[in-house]
Amino acid sequence: MKEYNFKEIEKKWKDFFASQKFVENPSKKNFYLLEMFPYPSGALHMGHMRNYTIGDTYKRFLEMNGYNVIYPMGYDAFGLPAENAAIKSGVDPRKWTFSNIEKMMSQQKQMGLSYQWDRVIITCEENYYRWNQWFFLKFLEKGLAYRKKAPINWCPSCKTVLANEQVHNGKCWRCEAEVEIKSLEQWFLKITSYAEELLNDIETLDWPERVKLQQKNWLGKSEGVRIKFPLETEGFVEVFTTRPDTLWGATFMAISCNHPVLEKIAENQKEEIENLKKIALTQSEEEKEKHGVKLSVKAINPVTGEKIPIFAANFVLMEYGTGAIMCVPAHDKRDFAFAKKYNLPVRVVINPPGENLNPEKMQEAYVEEGIIVNSGKFNGKNSKEAISEIIDFLEEKKLGRREIQWKLRDWLISRQRYWGTPIPVVYCEKCGIVPVPENELPVKLPQNVRFTGSGNPLEKCQEFVNTKCPKCSSPAKRETDTLDTFFDSSWYFLRYLDSKNENLPFDPKIANKYMPVDQYIGGIEHATMHLIYARFFTKVLRDLGLLKTGEPFKKLLCQGMVIKDGAKMSKSKGNVVSVDDILENYGADAGRLFILFASPPERDLEWSDEGIKGCVRFLNRFWQLVQFAFSDEKGEKLPQKEKDLLKLNLSRTIKKVKDDLKNFQFNTAIAAIQELLNFVQKLKNLYSNFEELKETSKILVQLLHPFAPFITMELAQSFEIPLNKFPEYDEKIIKSSQKEVVIQVNGKLRGKIFANESESKDDLLKKALEKEKIKKFITGEIVKTVYIPGKILNIVVKY
RNA sequence: GGGGGAGUGUCGGAACUGGUAUACGAAGCGGACUUAAAAUCCGCUGCCCGAAAGGGAUUGAGGGUUCGAAUCCCUCCUCCCCCA
Structure with a gap:
């Protein structure tokens, strides 16, 4: 019998897998499957390997289920590392990049990934970036x-x-000089003109909730009001706030040190303000202490009529809102700290339910909603509910107007x-x-x-x-x-569809046929930047008439990190596992299998050398069994009971693997195949090469094919097993099979009885009570029984 | 500081919609083969009591809902990720 030699097999088939072309069969449905293309940094790392293994397995599964699958790959080839390499060692960025691409591509081919390589794009090539320029x-x-x-x-x-990311603690990463902030x-x-649409369309996406939420937070829509604060001299300063319910508690105001009004009202304080600007520039947001310069001119709180001081402050940004804020120390943490530092009055305008705050004794700001006080006609109302009413009031009195602010900045x-x-x-x-x-x-x-x-x-x-x-x-x-x-990666998925077009970035007819991407797979680290930019680009292209869809990616899967010894793999921690070593020592099939088996895709994956050896063992057993099934070895007849059980297990396993793959639950799908192999192997030990073993092996090979394409391809070729169709199961067999019903007494497991789902409650109860082991726990009157057919019978006894 | 996710044997992880907790794999132990080891194959293996049959407790901690909770609700603890 032939030994399983993964090196030989993988060498034999890798070029075949890499030469697959997209063949469009009009009777089948199209499916666009996309993985995030890599930056060609040198060699693939385990994160890439995980990403692509998930994709390729899913692609093969889709094909076996009758889809035409578009499955491209490319390289995000512009970027800093190439230039840094050039500075460091004098290599040409182009040469550096292309040699990395060559290396990574060969690794991808070795992994058995069945990309349509004729679509490949490399963003640093003229025929790609010229279209970036065209879009610009x-x-x-x-x-x-x-x-x-x-x-x-x-x-x-x-x-x-x-x-x-090249600024570490305010210093240059390369030479450690103090980094300066320059204006250029x-x-x-x-992108801000698309903010509203970017927000609204999130609802239409079949994406992980946490990514959708991250995008919402990134866009950061806040509805509030712009309020005019008159100056005691002349003119006014506008503030933006989402908390007009605290307006009566505004006891001072802070404005950006770049605010234009300073020209008029702070001429005599220029020097102080310049000093403040320096602090604002050199300190990062985190460590910045709140500093302010008190201006000689005061503002007037428009609802209380009080004169309140104005501070030029380093924590107010000209870019956000109006460049000025009203400060309510009683109900805002930052304002509270500032008020304590500069000894400013604190006025409570919102009380927690059933409590009266004393401004002198407050240790921190009360930021929650509550009951409004000290605010004229709004006293006694719930602060949150009153916000809209207060805005109406301000609009009516021409003191302010409703406004929407975004956290999103232009790109x-x-x-x-x-x-x-x-x-x-x-x-x-x-x-x-x-x-x-x-x-x-x-x-x-x-x-x-x-x-x-x-x-x-x-x-x-x-x-x-x-x-x-x-x-x-x-x-x-x-x-x-x-x-x-990020400009390059905002439309690469469109170029794939028509990668050789010389006249346009892509033909709209072709793009409309295949867009949007049906399934996108990639890392969670792109939850905001790349995924927002690509969505924005798509909307602009739609408005340019190049695309019908306004959303690029219908469904998204974010895979977790690959970790080792509890930490993310990194050179500095020295816990990096090399893709080459895996392919060399265990083979692509074992590597793929382990990656899919060790953890569900969206969770982190803990790398284990012992674990991958387990997968090698499984592949060996698998190979031996199939070889044996198709050998001349004789076998015995299976008894009817075993025959039925085998049939049932086959149907159950096929159904489970299919359902699990649909939901990206590769780990449990593989477990089910292993379970089936264990079961079949036991039959083999008892009955040798029984009649049904060939058919069973055939199904095993088909089931395993998406996960481990090399070994299954080799076996399929040797024994003429078709791999173009996913095996089918018999729903009837699964439905009509006898189930083990658990008998509980007061919720505790006391026995098990095999029964059909049609078995009546009374019959089952009778059978249960006949059993000595169960009977002995019935020590009182039976008050109630709960029966879930095929699952449990719970007998509730009163003592 | 804000947002999100996760806590299940020695480890990675299963558990459908609330219905047998620990599937599958790893590690460990015992056995077969071998001069020996590795590989392979067979068996056992979460904890406590027990010689066994069997019984009891158990899903980060505590409480609640329910005939029944890893799963739902409340309080708390720990870890991870993202944003600032």
């Missing part, structure tokens, strides 16, 4: 892209811009980096900002640049920077910023 121009035309000043992290020693003109996309897409999509605009002294005409795309990334680690290499590349104005042909300069790589 469309955004510009539609008024959805604009320039404005925005703060960036600047390392004065490396002379470069840093991403947030940068490009933004107006900053400028990166002062080389390795990204050049933003296709030109700066001309005469014409200003001029978009590069469509027919001149792509604006190519120059190849001969130097990476010094200081500044953006594009700025120093003269043949790139110097150009002619497309409008007036006078000398002009190119934009040297490149696009955020």
Whole structure:
């Protein structure tokens, strides 16, 4: 008998799996299955392996159930690591990236992933990023892209811009110099104009609740009111608040140190305010202490008529709301702390139910809802319920108006980096900002640049920077910023569908046929950024007439992390398991099987070397059994009872595996197959090569195929087992089978009786009472019996 | 600080809609094969009492609803993730 040699088998079939093409059978339904494409950082890690194993298993299952499945793969190839490698070791980012892609692709092929490789896209290739530029121009035309000043992290020693994650405790990650905040003109996309729609459409998505919630929080819609506070001199300052129920308790006001009103009312305090600005810039939100400069001019609380002090404060942002807030120390934590520090009055306007707060004795702000006091005609009302009434009152008196605020900011897409999509605009002294005409795309990334680690290499590349104005042909300069790589990943799923199109990013007819993506699989870390940007992009493309759908991903599965020794795998912890080692030592089938078996997909997966050995053992037993079934070995006849039981178990297992796979419950599906194998093996030990063993093995091979494609493919070829259809089960056999009914006395297990589901309660009770083991617990009068057919009979006895 | 998720044997994890808690796998123990080991195969294996038959307690802690709770409700504890 042939031994199971995974190396030989996997080598034999990997190219076959990698050469699969999408064949559209019009009588079958289409299904678009998508996995998040990787950043080509070097080699696959276990998180990738988990993501793709889930996808490929599901894809094979769908195909066996009669779907045409679109299953593409690509590489998110622009980004910082390539550029950092160039700075560090002088390698060309392009070469670095492509050699990583080659490595990762070969690993993916070794895993047996059956991607349609003819669709592959690599975002750093011209035929991809030119369409980024094309989209940028469309955004510009539609008024959805604009320039404005925005703060960036600047390392004065490396002379470069840093991403947030490259700033560690206010210092540059590479040279540890203090990071400065600089203000630069940068490009933004107006994602905020889609905020309302992005929020409303969340309801239509079949996504995990926690991701939907994270998106809602990220968008951060708050309904409130804009209130005018007159100044004692002249003019007014507007504040935005979601808590107008506390307006009567506003005893001071805080405004941003960049607030324009300061020009008028704080001329004599300029120096103090400048000092405050410095604190605001250098400290991160977390460690920032609340500082304020008391202004000489006071404001008037519009409902109490009281004069209240104004502070320029470092914790009020000009970007959010109106750049000014009303402060209610009694009912807001931050205001309370500030009031204590500067010795400001605290006035209670909301009492907890059944209690009267004493402002002098309060240790902390009372932020909950309660009963309104000290607020004129609203006294005695519930604070939360009264909010809307109070806003009506303010609108009526022309003191304020209803307003909606969002936490969502416009999307900053400028990166002062080389390795990204050049933003296709030109700066001309005469014409200003001029978009590069469509027919001149792509604006190519120059190849001969130097990476010094200081500044953006594009700025120093003269043949790139110097150009002619497309409008007036006078000398002009190119934009040297490149696009955020989230731009690339916001539409890649559309390019897959028509990856070779030379005239358009994709043909709308083709996209409309397959969009939206039916199932998207990826990590939870993308719950906000990528998944919001892609949704936004899709809506814009819909409004450009390129797409019918406004939502890209119908269903989403977020897989958990792969951990080892209780911690996330990372180089610094030294607990990284290499994908190459797994494939080399245990094989792709065993690796896939273990990943799916060890934990349900959405939960974290604890890696275990012992665990994967268990999967190797299972595959070995599986191989041996099927080989034996198709050998010349003779067997005995199965007794009728065993025959029936085998039939029942087959149907039950097929049903369970099918149902579980539909719900991504791979772990229990595999357990069911193992259970079946254990059962069949016991029959084999007793009856050797019994007649039904061949048919049973065939079903086992078919059931296991989506999980372990190599071993099953090899067996299928040897013994002519079709793998194009998922096996079928007989519902009748499952329904009519006898079930073990549990007999309880007062809720405690006292015995078991086999019975049909049609068995009557009285008959079963009679049978139960005949049993000595059960009878002895009936020590009093039977008050009640509860019978769930096929499950339990509970006899309730009174003592 | 805000939001979310999770606590079940020695470990990873099962348990349908409230209905046999611990499926499946790992580890452990015993046996077979072997000169020996590994591999493989067979059997046992959550805890307490008991020689056994059997019985009792048990799903982070405490309480409640119910004939019946890992599952539903309340209070509390611990861990993880995301956002700030």
